[in-house]
Amino acid sequence: MYDNDISNVVEADRAHVWHHLTQHKPYETSDPRIMVEGKGIRIWDQAGREYLDGVSGGVWTVNVGYGRESIADAVRDQLVKLNYFAGSAGSIPGALFAKRLIEKMPGLSRVYYNNSGSEANEKAFKMVRQIAHKRYGGKKHKILFRERDYHGTTIACLSAGGQPERNAQYGPFTPGFVEVPHCLQYRAHEQGLENAANYGELAANAIEEVILREGPDTIGALCLEPVTAGGGVIAPPEGYWPRVQEICRKYDILLHIDEVVCGLGRTGTWFGYQNYGIEPDMVTMAKGVASGYAAIACLVTTEKVFDMFKDDSTDPLNYFRDISTFGGCTAGPAAALENIRIIEDEGLLDNTLAMGARLMMRLEELKEKHKVVGDVRGKGLFCGAELVADRLTKEPVAEKLAQQVVAECSAQGVLIGVTNRSLPGRNNTLCLSPALIATEDNIDEIAA
Ligand code: PLP
Numbered sequence: 001m002y003d004n005d006i007s008n009v010v011e012a013d014r015a016h017v018w019h020h021l022t023q024h025k026p027y028e029t030s031d032p033r034i035m036v037e038g039k040g041i042r043i044w045d046q047a048g049r050e051y052l053d054g055v056s057g058g059v060w061t062v063n064v065g066y067g068r069e070s071i072a073d074a075v076r077d078q079l080v081k082l083n084y085f086a087g088s089a090g091s092i093p094g095a096l097f098a099k100r101l102i103e104k105m106p107g108l109s110r111v112y113y114n115n116s117g118s119e120a121n122e123k124a125f126k127m128v129r130q131i132a133h134k135r136y137g138g139k140k141h142k143i144l145f146r147e148r149d150y151h152g153t154t155i156a157c158l159s160a161g162g163q164p165e166r167n168a169q170y171g172p173f174t175p176g177f178v179e180v181p182h183c184l185q186y187r188a189h190e191q192g193l194e195n196a197a198n199y200g201e202l203a204a205n206a207i208e209e210v211i212l213r214e215g216p217d218t219i220g221a222l223c224l225e226p227v228t229a230g231g232g233v234i235a236p237p238e239g240y241w242p243r244v245q246e247i248c249r250k251y252d253i254l255l256h257i258d259e260v261v262c263g264l265g266r267t268g269t270w271f272g273y274q275n276y277g278i279e280p281d282m283v284t285m286a287k288g289v290a291s292g293y294a295a296i297a298c299l300v301t302t303e304k305v306f307d308m309f310k311d312d313s314t315d316p317l318n319y320f321r322d323i324s325t326f327g328g329c330t331a332g333p334a335a336a337l338e339n340i341r342i343i344e345d346e347g348l349l350d351n352t353l354a355m356g357a358r359l360m361m362r363l364e365e366l367k368e369k370h371k372v373v374g375d376v377r378g379k380g381l382f383c384g385a386e387l388v389a390d391r392l393t394k395e396p397v398a399e400k401l402a403q404q405v406v407a408e409c410s411a412q413g414v415l416i417g418v419t420n421r422s423l424p425g426r427n428n429t430l431c432l433s434p435a436l437i438a439t440e441d442n443i444d445e446i447a448a
Helices: 006-016 056-060 069-081 092-103 117-136 155-159 185-191 199-214 240-250 303-307 331-345 348-369 399-411 440-447
Strands: 035-039 042-045 050-053 110-114 142-146 177-180 219-224 254-258 282-285 297-301 373-378 383-390 429-432
Touching: 050 056, 050 440, 069 331, 092 110, 092 297, 092 331, 110 117, 110 303, 117 155, 117 219, 117 254, 117 282, 117 297, 142 199, 177 199, 185 199, 185 373, 199 219, 199 240, 219 240, 240 254, 297 303, 331 348, 348 373, 348 383, 348 440, 383 399, 399 429
Parallel strands: 142 177, 142 219, 219 254, 254 282
Antiparallel strands: 035 042, 042 050, 110 297, 282 297, 373 383, 383 429
16 A cells, blocks of 8 residues: 555655654654554554553553554444535534433533544633623633643643643733643642642632632633643642532633543543542543544533523524534544443443552552652553652752653653653653553553
């Protein structure tokens, strides 16, 4: 089908491909890495080197593992039947996947299809803005986001981005996005709260302070990751979420949960928010929805939100005036239908809980043994180990050291990740998130 001579592939890549998140200078003298094949939890590069993939496709995506023929078959069958029609019409897999998804999300009822996590979040922001215009004369338009959270790569998503290392040099940003403080208890000292017994509640109260400062009648939505991913693998502390929900209800603020990483099983529940009894108004998801077998993202809302876009059919502007061309591709929902079946039939949520507990146990052991491991944390198969130069002051390790750990693991055949790298001091949490099919041996191999 294509040129399989790998040296031609490497040269074509070196000459013409611009890799994501990559400084290309080193490739002038060394080969770029090209991934060639995957099976289960293992993946092989162009030199035939085998890796245990400890980050599910690099970015928490391949939840059900590589080489799933049943997903490939489902996609192929759908493509030859009907590959595409614009999303203004429905499709068979689109309707069936929406039904399956909603069965897992009590309280929510509508699925809006698009292609990436960033796009799904953009759509949610647009909905908030349109609701503000229709109901509140445009006033209740601000969107709150949290320090350390990430919601995507577009300018609006970066405007809602709490990671300075992602945002540097891409401004000016879009007005109307306002940051609230992080809830990482290990770094509570940055907020003067290191001794607080009720840190979770106080971290949530800090959101209320921002709302009161800005004016509750100007805030349309609060957008949060259920467990923060690239910002340091942060599962919010006890007491945080109930208070957040209470605050949103008190001020009539829509709660938008960004499940782009957690969605479809990563934390051992279908969705990250379900660990905390939250009742969101909007949920976005992408990576694990079809485990990377096809591009698909979903924005899911309550019927109440949906109704605001149809309750006045005499108003020519009263519908969601938005389209995503490739949101009409049928490969996405066809793959997602098979993906969700696999997670259910193979009991992958239970496996995630069991293997996540084992990974945390192994990380605790590493922390006992190595002073450089300052904190270990996680939820399900979504774990992190924060590296520090000094346990007492919690000073982060030098960027190079965290990079070295990742490179050394790779040299030993295990792929792991590290949080964002561009600014010093923030690049120090190792990310460990294997596919939900991981076995005890896989977990032990990663830790070793
Ligand atoms: N939201 C979160 C929490 C993410 O981690 C990411 C990507 O890493 C995104 C949104 C953006 O998703 P995408 O890269 O599919 O646009």
